[in-house]
Amino acid sequence: MNEVNARIIKIFNTLNIKQVEFANKIGVSQAYISKLFKKNSVKTPSDRIIKLICSEFKVNEEWLRFGKGEMFIENDSTIISKLSTEYNLDSLDKKIIESYLKLGEEQRKVIKDYVYSLAKAINSDEEIAVTKENVLEKKQNMSQNEEDSIEKELNAYRLELEAEKKGRTSLVLGERKESLG
16 A cells, blocks of 8 residues: 555544545545555555545645645634633634634734723723732732741641650650659
8 A cells, every 4th residue: 555545544534434425525436445445555546636635624735645744734723723622712712713813904903903002091090000909919918828827837837846846855754764763
């Protein structure tokens, strides 16, 4: 079996579809696909079939022909799917990203300008600024409280160890008095 056929089998297995579905999507018979999949097959798909496979299944032609690069062509939707998984995006998040990517350069500029002006307005609003300061102050207090809590726990542990040590010392002294007496 030649390498192109082996890569076609890999596509087929990755997509997890039936031979008949695969054949129908590229407009060939199931018998043709079966011949490609045989171990001793010397049949090589034509350029037309290779291009159909690449077009129909979004396969990277360089990969199919020569084994270079990734199996599938990454388009906006596959990239967004990866981001969605990585950053736990919900359907609204995905729609926002998809819609933004479909905008033209000028439309994106309008949105960015609006976001900048909104951020500027928020930063200049005293009521919001005070709230922001309160949040920062609370974070600092929480950090201080956490440090105090850790310090208290360390002191309690230190006292416990000292008491344990004194108890051992008392036991040893008590045993000495008994042996002397």
